[in-house]
Amino acid sequence: MLITYIFLIQLLAGTLYAATAGTKQWQYTGSQFREYYEFKSSLKAFYKVHRVPLTWHDARTRCDREGAELVAPETYEEVDMLKSVLEKVNAHNPSLFLGIHSLFMKGNFVTLSDVNLEDLSLTWEFGEPNNIANNENCITMNQMGRLADTDCNSVHPFVCKRKAKNMSWNNECNTHDAAYTLAPSLSTCYKLHTQPKNWTTGYDVCKAEGGYLAIINSIEERDFLAKLLEKHPPESILGNFGKDIIYIGFHDLFVNREYRTLEGQTLAEAGYNQFAGNQPDDAPPGERCGSIFRNAQLNDAWCDRLFLFICERSIKKRGKAESLSAQ
Ligand SMILES: [Ca+2]
Ligand SMILES: [Ca+2]
Ligand SMILES: [Ca+2]
Missing domain, CATH: 3.10.100.10 (Mannose-Binding Protein A, subunit A)
Incomplete structure (x- = not known):
């Protein structure tokens, strides 16, 4: 009886420890941005992984509606973070849509905030870009962190990002959105x-x-x-x-x-x-x-x-x- 009791105490303690350990990886500076977003302190931004694959336009819209942006990695550390996301995507040879496109001018890839692709430290996958059927205006990143031009109407998982910098907070409504x-x-x-x-x-x-x-x-x-x-x-x-x-x-x-x-x-x-x-x-x-x-x-x-x-x-x-x- 006593042994069972001690076992139960240990079990409970273990559960509590796990719960504490689970919350420890969460470091908030200031307020939480939004439900299901994780703050990465070294990158000073909030991220959300969308595992359901969408077209590039739907992915962009989804991030936008969440008050965020389809991620276009700016540093090697951010590329590594996206690679680790891809390791957990349950698909053969998966790749993520990035917030980089050439919809304004074919072959001229820019981020959603109008940064030229050449200004980012990114590398193409072997054989890419190849603009198959003259219809590849969106960019994906594979598990090696390398890029390919891809049909915007194909579907891929994606990550939304919101920079913590200059984010104001609506305390009353617990959201960044001042319109609430x-x-x-x-x-x-x-x-x-x-x-x-x-x-x-x-x-x-x-x-x-x-x-x-x-x-x-x-x-x-x-x-x-x-x-x-x-x-x-x-x-x-x-x-x-x-x-x-x-x-x-x-x-x-x-x-x-x-x-x-x-x-x-x-x-x-x-x-x-x-x-x-x-x-x-x-x-x-x-x-x-x-x-x-x-x-x-x-x-x-x-x-x-x-x-x-x-x-x-x-x-x-x-x-x-x-x-x-x-x-
Ligand atoms: Ca291609
Ligand atoms: Ca009516
Ligand atoms: Ca109501």
């Missing part, structure tokens, strides 16, 4: 996106920002959103599109006229189900995505139109960071 506003009594932050997107893209943008398309859970929350919209009158927003419909996080994509939040609740369960007059009307050819009008009453809307949208971030929840050296 805290509703103190709701312990929640909101951001109205004034560059219009369709519902699916809005959903994706909010996710990339560590939040979700807003879900209204109370009258108080509705009133806060209506006030937020008052601060952004239509005439203050650039572009020619309907500015009185704002996408939020409910839909009836699964069963027509069965409205659910992104968390699967009915609107009544979520705490707010007040549609505007004559809504939902499921206007032809069918409105399957959730929105509000400027008074924050609910409306069903077409999913594929470009509208404003509101992201919500709870300041209580925090994501776990995935280690670059994990697995």
Whole structure:
């Protein structure tokens, strides 16, 4: 009995040690940038490995939505870090997309921040660049740290990077993004996106920002959103599109006229189900995505139109960071 007890204590102690050791490789200077980003102190930047292969354009967009940039290594140390990422990619002869392209002028490779490839200390793989089928405008890096020109529409894993330098911090909302506003009594932050997107893209943008398309859970929350919209009158927003419909996080994509939040609740369960007059009307050819009008009453809307949208971030929840050296 005693032996079992001692064994259990040792087991517990071992677990605690492992947990401590696991957190020790995390060194934050200042604040954490974003969920799932790891800070590399010697490189003074935050990195996130995206293991799901995407096209170069999708990879660039993904990093951009996360407030970061598709990495283009500037030092040998950064190349080594990317090589170690590739060692853990579970594929035959894997390579990463880098933030280097020749989309402006064929053969003239530049980084996304307009640095010439020649100014970076990088080497080509044997036989590269070869511009196969005159269609290789994007750059990949292999496990040896060598480059190849590659079809931008092929898919590869990639790494997003955010330099720590000059990064300001929105303390109230625990994000670098100054556009998030805290509703103190709701312990929640909101951001109205004034560059219009369709519902699916809005959903994706909010996710990339560590939040979700807003879900209204109370009258108080509705009133806060209506006030937020008052601060952004239509005439203050650039572009020619309907500015009185704002996408939020409910839909009836699964069963027509069965409205659910992104968390699967009915609107009544979520705490707010007040549609505007004559809504939902499921206007032809069918409105399957959730929105509000400027008074924050609910409306069903077409999913594929470009509208404003509101992201919500709870300041209580925090994501776990995935280690670059994990697995
Ligand atoms: Ca090539
Ligand atoms: Ca909410
Ligand atoms: Ca409608």
